[in-house]
Amino acid sequence: MDLFATPGNPIPPDAIISAVRTEDGLTLRVARWVARRDGRGTVFIAMGRSEFIEEYFEVITDLLDRRFDVVIVDWRGQGQSDREIARRRRGHVRHFDAYKRDLAAIEAQILRPFATKPWFALGHSMGGAILLDQAHDGRSPFARLVLSAPMIDLPLRFRNAIARFMAVAAWLGFDAMLIPGGQEDSIFKRGFDGNPLTSDPQRYSRTSVTIETSPNLAVGAPTIGWLHAAFRLMNRFQNPRFAIETVTPILIMAAGADRIVDTKATERFSARLKAGHCITLAEARHEVIMERDDIRERFWAAFDAFIPGSEGAHVRETGVVDRQRTTTLAPTGTR
Numbered sequence: 001m002d003l004f005a006t007p008g009n010p011i012p013p014d015a016i017i018s019a020v021r022t023e024d025g026l027t028l029r030v031a032r033w034v035a036r037r038d039g040r041g042t043v044f045i046a047m048g049r050s051e052f053i054e055e056y057f058e059v060i061t062d063l064l065d066r067r068f069d070v071v072i073v074d075w076r077g078q079g080q081s082d083r084e085i086a087r088r089r090r091g092h093v094r095h096f097d098a099y100k101r102d103l104a105a106i107e108a109q110i111l112r113p114f115a116t117k118p119w120f121a122l123g124h125s126m127g128g129a130i131l132l133d134q135a136h137d138g139r140s141p142f143a144r145l146v147l148s149a150p151m152i153d154l155p156l157r158f159r160n161a162i163a164r165f166m167a168v169a170a171w172l173g174f175d176a177m178l179i180p181g182g183q184e185d186s187i188f189k190r191g192f193d194g195n196p197l198t199s200d201p202q203r204y205s206r207t208s209v210t211i212e213t214s215p216n217l218a219v220g221a222p223t224i225g226w227l228h229a230a231f232r233l234m235n236r237f238q239n240p241r242f243a244i245e246t247v248t249p250i251l252i253m254a255a256g257a258d259r260i261v262d263t264k265a266t267e268r269f270s271a272r273l274k275a276g277h278c279i280t281l282a283e284a285r286h287e288v289i290m291e292r293d294d295i296r297e298r299f300w301a302a303f304d305a306f307i308p309g310s311e312g313a314h315v316r317e318t319g320v321v322d323r324q325r326t327t328t329l330a331p332t333g334t335r
Contacts, residue, residue, distance in 0.1 A: 001029045001080050004054055004214040009206050012060050022076070022105045024098075029053065029080040030110055032071045035064055042115040043307075044106070044142065045072040046127030048151075049226075050091055050186070050219040052079030054210050058203075059122075059289050062300065069116050073106055075099060075127075077226075078219045085176050085223075088216070089184035092223040094175060096233045099130045107141055120307055124148040125261060125286065128252075129233055135248040136236075144249045146303055148288045149258055151230065152237050153265035163235075166228040175225030182221025186211050196259040198285050200292040207290070237265075243272035250276040251306040253299055255284035277306075 001019055005011045012033055020028045031053050043063050045056055053072050060070050074081040076099070077092055085092050093099070111119060121142040123131040128150025134140045156162055169175070178184070188208040192201050211218045222230075236242055250273055254266045263280060270278030279302050281288060284295045291299075 003031060004210065004217070005057075006206070006209050006213055008202075009054060009057050009210055012057055012064060018110060020073070020105050020109050022101045024101055026076050026082040026084070028076060028082070028102060028105065029074045030071065030106060031073075032069065032110065032114065033060060033064055034069050034116075035067045037067050039069050039116045040067045041118040041120060041143075041308075042069040042071060042111070044111070044115075044119060044121045045070065046121055046123035046131050047072070047075070048125030048127050049075075049222065050078055051124070052217040054214070054217065055207050055290070063122075066304070068120075071106070071110055071115060073102065076102055079217055087176070087184070089218065089220045090176070090178060090223050091219045091221065092176060092226050093229055094170075094225045096130065096133065096229050100134065103130070103134060111141065118143040118308070120144050120146070122146045122148070122303075123150065124289070125151050126230070129230075129237075132237070132246065132250075133233060135250070136242055136246045140248050142248065144307060145251070146306060147250060147252045148299070149255045149261055149263075149284075149286050150252060150266060151234065151261050152269045153234050153262040154230075155259065155262040163228075163231040166224055166231060169224045170228040175223060175228065177224050178221050179224055179227055182223075184220035186218040186220055188218075196285055197287040198290045198292070199257075199283070199295075200290065203287075203290045203292075237269055240272055243269050243276070244274060246276075247274055249306075251302060252276065252278040253288055253302060254278055254280040255286055255288050256280050256282040257284060258286045260286040 001017055003011050003015055003017060014033060016032050018030045020030045052074055056072055063070050077083050119142050121131050128147035131145050188211050192204050195204060198204050252266060252270050254263045267278050270276055281295055281298055284291050288299055289296060
């Protein structure tokens, strides 16, 4: 297993690449980096659906500059990791418990033997939902979570009807088929204009070029089975007890211009967290940490204030923050 660079997206130096075997026999591509100076702990990056390690080279560099070791994985079904079905471009799992097996393998084979403590996690979208599920169940090995646009719910018209349709279709055996209207091509094939991911054309182009040069990294639309599994997890988030019972300190960075996940649902969920806080970045699209510089600067300022050991960190070591308040950060200038 290798990492793939492009002229505008170099691999951070001294990457260590591992093949991790899950309990159910799949092989995952995992990469890690060790900070060159005295480390402040390890940040595990839990990426979103359809993403791959190469998309996060800039984020990894940002974390290394903050003196954190970094661990990142291609979830099953995406990047260079194994698929559960033969059609490689279809994003598919039958149940989100599969990702728990990925997490367990990474903890046992990478974090415990190699990662400097304390351990923190940075989760985006689907990755944020997976980390929340683990934390609620009391199995999280991470001291704190920073979640970027977590997949709490989807902003769909007729949401409940769609969820019921996916459940019936999966039960009838169509779980490995693409969702209606879905394509196996990556969303980055559609061009920058009107995209729901980022307002930064250079960062969008960077990922698009990576997919053009390394097409096996790409995944298209999800399958019926994946979406059915996602609805089952998101339904758990709607129970008010779920947030109340989750005690891991959490910082949620929501995207004010998100069209992929439901920001209002995220804010409502955050208000119920015992040790959580939500900051909404007013102009951000879904890929908050792939956004333009002024938005990313606000993201990293909040990250640094929340994660102990970061430059400028000032959150109390108890990790308890005001759970009743959601903050919206508007830009300080124009771009």
